[in-house]
Amino acid sequence: MNIKNFVKKVLRPKPSALISAQTDSLMRRLKPRRFVTDYITDVYNNNVRPNVSDNTVTLSVLTDTHAKAVASASYYGINGIRHIIEANSAVDDLDIDLNVHLGDLIDGSDKPEISRGLLRFAVENYQNNEKPFYIAEGNHDENDKYDEHKFVSSASFNRDDYDNLVTKFDFQQSKILRLNPVSKVSWFDKGDVRIIFLNTSDIPYILNNGSKKYDVKKVRGIREQQISDLITILEDTVDKHVVVFGHANLISPSGRSALNFNGDLIQQLFVSFNNKDRGQIKNELTGDFGVNLRYDFSSTGISKVSNYICGHMHYEKYYNVSGINHIILNCSALMGKKHGLTTDYNKKWDRKYNEISELAGYFVNIDPDKLRLQIFGYGAATRYVSFEI
Template identity: 75%
Template sequence: MKIKFLTKKMFRRRPSEFISVQTDNFLRKLKSRPFFTEYISNVFMKNVKPNITDKSLTLSVLTDSHEKAVASASYYGLNGVRHIIEANEASDKLPVDYNIHLGDMIDGSDKPEISRGLLQFTMENYQKSIHPFFVLEGNHDENDKYDEHKFVNSASFGRDDYYNIVTKADFEQPEIKRLNSVSKVAWIDKGDIRVIFLNTSDIPYILNGGTKKYDFKKVRGIREQQLDDLISILEKTVDKHVVVFGHANLISPAGRSALNFNGDLVQQIFTSFNNKDIGELKNELSGDFGVDLHFNFTDTGISKISNYICGHMHYEKYFKVAGINHIILNCSALMGKQHGLTTDYNKKWDRRYNEISELAGYFININPDKMLLQIFGYGAATRFVSFEI
């Protein structure tokens, strides 16, 4: 059943965006379900905690929650919001280092005021949690799905809407590092471990007659400035175990770009870094996605990029290209088996509301003592898989 919200004329003003009063009031009534928080905690205590050491880094990871203002018991809806509330509440009582969301927090198909309200409410939940957090941008998070479906003549999200609600909160935390105030590449460190976050929705916000030149939902890419920042960070990464996270998969198992723009160039940076190369990074494009850069990875010691982890595809998959594991995690959003867009992977789980299969989340432990990246899934997720670092 659809939840009714007030019209735009009835909004109250918040510091950076308009949010429906009724949307806000309804969301604040959402509470965690003890069964689910206890289940998540028990998974951690039984499977994850025995593998934690002083040197290891442990992350609570969700992706593709696809929040919508719909009380759905079989598909995308407010269950995505509740899953985040429950995962963060469980993590508050656990020795987790960071709470991570890999993007597509919202489905981006609601009215803009409602989508902004969902983003704001969810970010407040991350900000109130005990652990530091990082939320990546997904291709749904700019609300372009709404624009597509409604055939509107103007972009429903402004240029800075997502930044003001989500990205700004990410970088207000001292634990989250970046090269400068405009860089889209972030990283965190713990001992010999470095985790880097890339924005695979690095698409220019350009309006042509009020509509966007690029549909953020359909176009995924990484531009030259982000690649330059990644190179700069890696050139100064010495004797580190490096793991990279993004929203969308960079390349296919055959090594071809899985992004519309420059996914293969990111893979080239990864392999050049591992090989301690000096060289040039260049494509045949010009304009918005043209690239012409140089790198020198000769002074990085024993550093190695071992794994790239993402969501986006709504299934699980693992493959290796040029010595680097590419790991795709399942969506946290409920995907009932009767829906047309539900992937075969999720149909096999037969995911159901108020059952364990409703959820899909992960604890990821990077352990330099064991030289392993260990992934512990719960709900509609593989229970355990490990990769070398």
């Protein structure tokens, strides 16, 4: 039975346990394509390896794979999972310090049991790789797109589904650190480099008559507890080159918040950290997203936040606001040019199934000696760009 027919069988109405088992079976039939893994390996060997050293930090980065249990040859589908399998297979033998997925691992539009199966399989694939990994939460990863499209009266994911399927496995690794068992901020250190991960889908799970108060797909934000944890981490960051990652862009090129809640506050904290300031950060909100905190960055030495890197927008863009580079990476999911939601950026790539343009990924290298951050793209991505750190 081919994949397309198998997927059709999976999507027929069946008991949840059977659907989950068949989804897992489908995923395990997927194998990396040799031409893809060879291509990614060649990009690393020819472009990345000659430009990095042992004292640098190198990450393999995917974002927005939007995996779905459909066999689409022109848009979101099983190809999203295959891109993860292939990238992980290629980097297993490469000199990579950290394997990163910046969120929207799934499209979140499948039945909940299928979406859980997709998340479970993807995490297992990262676990089977020898490299440490970090998977950030995206706005599609709570399956709210399914709720939105099906007009269901109750949330399809339970409060802890995503955390139990994904987040807890991030923190089972000794190299991925956080302040406490519930903190949504994490970090990874190597030498003079500190990488911090933020959760831009830090949205409270509140039910009103079974339905969610906040649609995580549509609402992006960072709450006070996460900002408090970030302040603590930054206050203890001494003489480090800091690069921050998250799923969604924090601010626009004009400096306005690009999150529904508090993206501009994070930018203010970064600027205050770079200026070694003491002070207070607050907004005019109360309730779920109110913030009123104090900070003291006067004893952080030469530490500086230089770059914030994210996905979410399904295109590439770079802009500098108050000395901090904001870098948006293209989606790893296939986006054919004839689909209505395909961005103009991806239409120009004319992405096609079974061609190199089908995928998009990056190697990100942070060099504390040369004070630069290098991004090497492959597939539907810019081949090279660099920034100061």
